[in-house]
Amino acid sequence: MRIASFSHIAAAGVFVFSVAACGGGNNGEDSGIAAGGASVSADVAAGIDSGSEAGSTSSADEIELKATTADDPTGTIRQGVGASVRWQGRVYQINTAKQLTRDGVVTAELAKTSNVEAVGIIDNLLVHKAGGRWWQWTNSADWRDLGTATPVQNDASGVLREGAGAEVRWQGRVYKIAASGQLTENGVVTAALAKTSSVAAVGIANNLLVHKGGGGRWWQWTGTPDWKDLGTNNPFVAPDDPTNTFRYGAGAAVRWQGKEYKISPAGQLLENGVVTAALGKTSNVTAVGIYSDQLVHQGGGGWWQWSAAADWTYLGTVMPPKPSVYRRKVPMTAAVAVPTTFSGLHAHRWPGGSSPAPTYGYGTVRSLNFDPADNLGILWYGINKADGQYDWSKMDQWVQTHYSAGKQLVYSLYGTPAWCSSNTNANDMYNQAGGDRMPSSLTCVQKFVDALIRRYNGNGVRKLQMIEIWNEPDFVGIPY
Numbered sequence: 001m002r003i004a005s006f007s008h009i010a011a012a013g014v015f016v017f018s019v020a021a022c023g024g025g026n027n028g029e030d031s032g033i034a035a036g037g038a039s040v041s042a043d044v045a046a047g048i049d050s051g052s053e054a055g056s057t058s059s060a061d062e063i064e065l066k067a068t069t070a071d072d073p074t075g076t077i078r079q080g081v082g083a084s085v086r087w088q089g090r091v092y093q094i095n096t097a098k099q100l101t102r103d104g105v106v107t108a109e110l111a112k113t114s115n116v117e118a119v120g121i122i123d124n125l126l127v128h129k130a131g132g133r134w135w136q137w138t139n140s141a142d143w144r145d146l147g148t149a150t151p152v153q154n155d156a157s158g159v160l161r162e163g164a165g166a167e168v169r170w171q172g173r174v175y176k177i178a179a180s181g182q183l184t185e186n187g188v189v190t191a192a193l194a195k196t197s198s199v200a201a202v203g204i205a206n207n208l209l210v211h212k213g214g215g216g217r218w219w220q221w222t223g224t225p226d227w228k229d230l231g232t233n234n235p236f237v238a239p240d241d242p243t244n245t246f247r248y249g250a251g252a253a254v255r256w257q258g259k260e261y262k263i264s265p266a267g268q269l270l271e272n273g274v275v276t277a278a279l280g281k282t283s284n285v286t287a288v289g290i291y292s293d294q295l296v297h298q299g300g301g302g303w304w305q306w307s308a309a310a311d312w313t314y315l316g317t318v319m320p321p322k323p324s325v326y327r328r329k330v331p332m333t334a335a336v337a338v339p340t341t342f343s344g345l346h347a348h349r350w351p352g353g354s355s356p357a358p359t360y361g362y363g364t365v366r367s368l369n370f371d372p373a374d375n376l377g378i379l380w381y382g383i384n385k386a387d388g389q390y391d392w393s394k395m396d397q398w399v400q401t402h403y404s405a406g407k408q409l410v411y412s413l414y415g416t417p418a419w420c421s422s423n424t425n426a427n428d429m430y431n432q433a434g435g436d437r438m439p440s441s442l443t444c445v446q447k448f449v450d451a452l453i454r455r456y457n458g459n460g461v462r463k464l465q466m467i468e469i470w471n472e473p474d475f476v477g478i479p480y
Helices: 393-404 442-457
Strands: 002-008 014-021 038-041 062-066 077-079 084-087 090-094 100-102 116-122 125-130 133-137 143-147 160-162 167-170 173-177 183-185 201-205 208-212 218-221 227-231 245-248 253-256 259-263 269-271 287-291 294-299 302-307 311-316 364-366 408-413 464-469
Touching: 084 116, 090 116, 090 125, 167 201, 173 201, 173 208, 245 253, 253 287, 259 287, 259 294, 393 408, 408 442, 442 464
Parallel strands: 364 408, 408 464
Antiparallel strands: 002 014, 014 062, 038 464, 077 116, 084 090, 090 100, 116 125, 125 133, 133 143, 160 201, 167 173, 173 183, 201 208, 208 218, 218 227, 245 287, 253 259, 259 269, 287 294, 294 302, 302 311
16 A cells, blocks of 8 residues: 655645555554554754655655745734734735734634734744734634733743743743742742752753752653652753764764764864864774774774773774674663653543543653544544634644643644545545545645644744654555
8 A cells, every 4th residue: 555655844845745655553453653654753843944854765756745935933023004924824914904814804713803013923823912912813713812011932942041030931931040049930939830949040951841950950840740850961961872873974973971073074083173182193084983882983994992091992994893682781680761752652531531641651642542532633634624724722732731741742644634535435434524535635735734843843842753644554444
């Protein structure tokens, strides 16, 4: 069976779909988090092309879709009659009657606007100013009152600020280090923040709020509500590369023992940009790597390994072999830490469903087979009910519940809307006409994914870790 899958996604650029065979399920059930479908990375923020080609890159036929004019970036605000922004593929403009129009039309929800002074996009949502107050689109065909203060963008992941008075904006709220050394949320020490003390820095790492407290330890917000102890390692410093990493050519680099080792254009190794005394002995370097947890490089006729004597040990002309998979540095009886992302959930019944979250550790949640009462609300046809019209209410709830709990989210792109289906003569397993058939045009797929990525992965925030293209596309008996 062949199905279209992404080989490149850019929120405002070129979309390429590869028509290729995908793996099937196991006796009708998913054997893994994204089993049975082709998964692609959702590491794309609004208006930013990651430059990577995630997912399948088969030699099968490819269809290149030119995206429409790009949306305006989040943070854009324009004022006065005639001012406009482009959001989710539509133009929102202030007309001469000082109402908002969408592609020139005053729709039912926009008819509620009056005396509009400005229009913009904040945190990837449409906003406007009217009567001195700011209003934000809620996707429930209404507007949320933001008050008189001009809305401010959330800070991007990776922001770190230090000292009393330092603050970051995260999930629509301002977290500030008070003079007392505690964190405040919009000026208030909440119950959870009352646990903070001697705070020296606050920031956003991996899209989660973190702070540095007493004893130089870092703490990460878990959403339970409580804090997770990260230890003394700075989460804003890149981790070391794993052993058996090898990179080649000028500019190649590895991170080892907290420092970067890079091949300079002159063919020497640099340590954090500097040629140290020991590295001054290197020349004609063509590769750098980590072997058996030690720094190695190729140059001067062979491979060399760093030694504790601030010198290099010659390993020979053959590339160091990778250790056997059976070779371990700890006894087999020793406890081994298993990351929570190793375990994930395919079928789940919360938020608002018929059962609570399990108590065992898990790190990944997949959207397909959500609670039956709400499942359709996060499938493609449950969100994209007409061309250019989206109801994100259930999806917002699903994303916020699991993302705020620190879970890795996998979104399954399933459920062709009837208005875009190639065949509506039969119902899918959820009794939706044409839901399990190929789209009549890939343009509607492009528009939906574009809106999806902009909403949940914009402004430097990556809430959807993966997008799975369909579910069990090869499963025998499924007509697509």
